[in-house]
Amino acid sequence: MTVPEGPFTVRLDAGVLELTLDTPGCSHNIFNLEAAAQLSRILNEADPHWVRVIVIKSGKAASFINGVGLLMAGTAQEPGDIPAMTREVTRAYRALRDFPAPSIAAIAGNCYGCGVEFALHCDYRLACEGYETHFYMTELVDYLFLPAFGATQDLPRLLGMERSVDLLLWGERWSARRAAAYGLVDRSFDAQTFDRSVAEFSRTLAAAPCKRAPRLRESWGPTQVAHEVVTHERIGTLPPAYRQVYRTAYGLMRSAARKASPSPDDYAAELQACSESIVRPIAKAAVTFFFVRQLAIHYCLRGYELPQITRIAIDPADERLSDLRRELITRRVRGLDVVDSSASEPQKQSSRFRSAPSGSLTLEFTTVADRGTVRPGVIGAILEPRERFPERANCVVYSPFFASATSRLVEIACDRSQPSLLRTAVVAVFDRAGYCPVQSHPQGEFATNLLLGHYLAPLLAFVAAGGEAADAHATLREFGFIRGCVPLLKAIPHGLLCRLTAPLLSDPTICAAAAELASSNHRTGVMRTELLDAVLSSLGVFAIEAISSGEVPHPALVDVMARELIDFPLMHGSLCRFMNSAERARLRARTASLNSLFSAGFSARAARCLAQWQRFYNGTADDAAHAAKASVATQAHVAAEDSSEWILRASRL
Amino acid sequence: MSGDEVLDKVSIAIQAALRQQAPRSLQREHSLVADLGVDSMSMALLGLALEDEFRCPILLNDWIGQHRNPESLTVGSLCDYLHATAA
Numbered sequence: 001m002t003v004p005e006g007p008f009t010v011r012l013d014a015g016v017l018e019l020t021l022d023t024p025g026c027s028h029n030i031f032n033l034e035a036a037a038q039l040s041r042i043l044n045e046a047d048p049h050w051v052r053v054i055v056i057k058s059g060k061a062a063s064f065i066n067g068v069g070l071l072m073a074g075t076a077q078e079p080g081d082i083p084a085m086t087r088e089v090t091r092a093y094r095a096l097r098d099f100p101a102p103s104i105a106a107i108a109g110n111c112y113g114c115g116v117e118f119a120l121h122c123d124y125r126l127a128c129e130g131y132e133t134h135f136y137m138t139e140l141v142d143y144l145f146l147p148a149f150g151a152t153q154d155l156p157r158l159l160g161m162e163r164s165v166d167l168l169l170w171g172e173r174w175s176a177r178r179a180a181a182y183g184l185v186d187r188s189f190d191a192q193t194f195d196r197s198v199a200e201f202s203r204t205l206a207a208a209p210c211k212r213a214p215r216l217r218e219s220w221g222p223t224q225v226a227h228e229v230v231t232h233e234r235i236g237t238l239p240p241a242y243r244q245v246y247r248t249a250y251g252l253m254r255s256a257a258r259k260a261s262p263s264p265d266d267y268a269a270e271l272q273a274c275s276e277s278i279v280r281p282i283a284k285a286a287v288t289f290f291f292v293r294q295l296a297i298h299y300c301l302r303g304y305e306l307p308q309i310t311r312i313a314i315d316p317a318d319e320r321l322s323d324l325r326r327e328l329i330t331r332r333v334r335g336l337d338v339v340d341s342s343a344s345e346p347q348k349q350s351s352r353f354r355s356a357p358s359g360s361l362t363l364e365f366t367t368v369a370d371r372g373t374v375r376p377g378v379i380g381a382i383l384e385p386r387e388r389f390p391e392r393a394n395c396v397v398y399s400p401f402f403a404s405a406t407s408r409l410v411e412i413a414c415d416r417s418q419p420s421l422l423r424t425a426v427v428a429v430f431d432r433a434g435y436c437p438v439q440s441h442p443q444g445e446f447a448t449n450l451l452l453g454h455y456l457a458p459l460l461a462f463v464a465a466g467g468e469a470a471d472a473h474a475t476l477r478e479f480g481f482i483r484g485c486v487p488l489l490k491a492i493p494h495g496l497l498c499r500l501t502a503p504l505l506s507d508p509t510i511c512a513a514a515a516e517l518a519s520s521n522h523r524t525g526v527m528r529t530e531l532l533d534a535v536l537s538s539l540g541v542f543a544i545e546a547i548s549s550g551e552v553p554h555p556a557l558v559d560v561m562a563r564e565l566i567d568f569p570l571m572h573g574s575l576c577r578f579m580n581s582a583e584r585a586r587l588r589a590r591t592a593s594l595n596s597l598f599s600a601g602f603s604a605r606a607a608r609c610l611a612q613w614q615r616f617y618n619g620t621a622d623d624a625a626h627a628a629k630a631s632v633a634t635q636a637h638v639a640a641e642d643s644s645e646w647i648l649r650a651s652r653l
Numbered sequence: 654m655s656g657d658e659v660l661d662k663v664s665i666a667i668q669a670a671l672r673q674q675a676p677r678s679l680q681r682e683h684s685l686v687a688d689l690g691v692d693s694m695s696m697a698l699l700g701l702a703l704e705d706e707f708r709c710p711i712l713l714n715d716w717i718g719q720h721r722n723p724e725s726l727t728v729g730s731l732c733d734y735l736h737a738t739a740a
Contacts, residue, residue: 030694075721299701618738
């Protein structure tokens, strides 16, 4: 057969047609129009007499298929645009499902959104048990629109309602093993033997090719009825703006779960619902955050890629690092080798690090003593070999939530004088290990802590001043916060909470209100506009001060922090995007009302910040001159910071 | 900043973001998606490369949202947008 050009490479051997997707110039696979057109042509030209099995593989280490591409969602102006945009991809998916020979999705690397839907069009799904293979439906959870390629129809039939609701509506991430246990994939194999296992499975199937007919996993009964009640209750706790799209998704899934086989009309109904949801303003805003997140990680990594092997040296006797060590070992992340750093004498260390494979990188993590006290969640990172990077080659990793898993955010804090290799390598390690790393240059308190303080202080002050805790929760929910503040209040040590909020508050003793806020019923209550304005003003001050001081060097990093740490609502895009000049002017006009909650000093700071700062990202032409001034001011501040005394050192240097 | 200067900066940024994929001589009519192979992932890389040239954080969402389909995201359209918002 003639092989059409495109991102798939093609190999036909003993009746097994192996198609390997490798999106050029990208670390992730995108099933874009070019890939779709090539796959359609390949399947059209493939001779069913010769092809007994099709195997779809990935040429990327960490990505099977991450999506179809959000440029379609970004450019759709009205519902009628979507069917034309998705036609080529739908045709390719259908061609795969309808091809006479059975198909296998050999899933090594993350399988997200449309990638899951692609795999559902294959007859068999085999998954690799590495940490970088997870299954996750992005559409509703990350972008607030409905899937377009059959997930609402295929998942309920394959998994039953409970599991498919967990995956599609509630955003569960499934490992390969969990996906196999729940029936999303047929088998999972150890990463070391995955390719061999797929080859054996393919050969066996080629000997007796067998397509699979759609089947219904479960019939609709009392269990499903009870689950429907629970699901609708949970949807009712979401922010009001989210409920419609969730109810629509559930309705489509419910209908699919009661039919033995799908009809074209069912898929058409899903596409229509997708088309309507994708052009809604909340979906447009949510899509923005995808680009913000990409910008943030690219800003931190600047094209850096970890070497083939990176050794993570941690002392197993250090209990304060046990959570991190256990997580890194358990996750078995590709290319990360956790080794013992308990040897303390310099000679032993030199010997140990000399034994590292050529071209590898070694990072040693130790707990950091800051002013003589080891603070929870603080980890030092040291780059080896020390001959190249002497005593100052260290940075600090901070998360108050390593143990509680409340947030994936990890702050990589370092002085600007540190080698960029150290900073980027630590960011890359945590990124690959599934955390959400953000670099910072703190001048005192960690940026993570500053953000927590600015978010929680007005809520605590409101309750302490006699406001209803339920109203505080309702206010957050109405604005679009899903998680709310309770998980943070439960995870943050009381002493830390008081330290972070006290400087902002008129009464520094009021963090006792945390217990009331954390334990109250948050399904009742009413929205309090004055509280919302206080929360937003406080967050605005954090963003403005963090960026203008250079402590957080890019607005995208502030946005990722706000999203990952406090669950800033997707329906508003991102914190810095939301804080446009009109919103800041609105809040500025209301700063007088802040006096009842905040200290006079903080209220004055808020008024000053909101009045002076002009913009975070490129915006209107009128903002350009102000932005240039702000940029000059930031650079001057950064220069001053370089000579400051702020250096965090690892304890064992 | 003149239109030519903006085009020069955009060309440099595209070359930096796309490396070997971009043709040496970029025209305003080039479609980033259809001709240059830009996708949603590489669009963020392009934003960062543009930031290096224009010296301010650049998000391209609003520009993307002004178009009716991905193929109409052209070099010329990007230049016009940046001339209005970042130059």
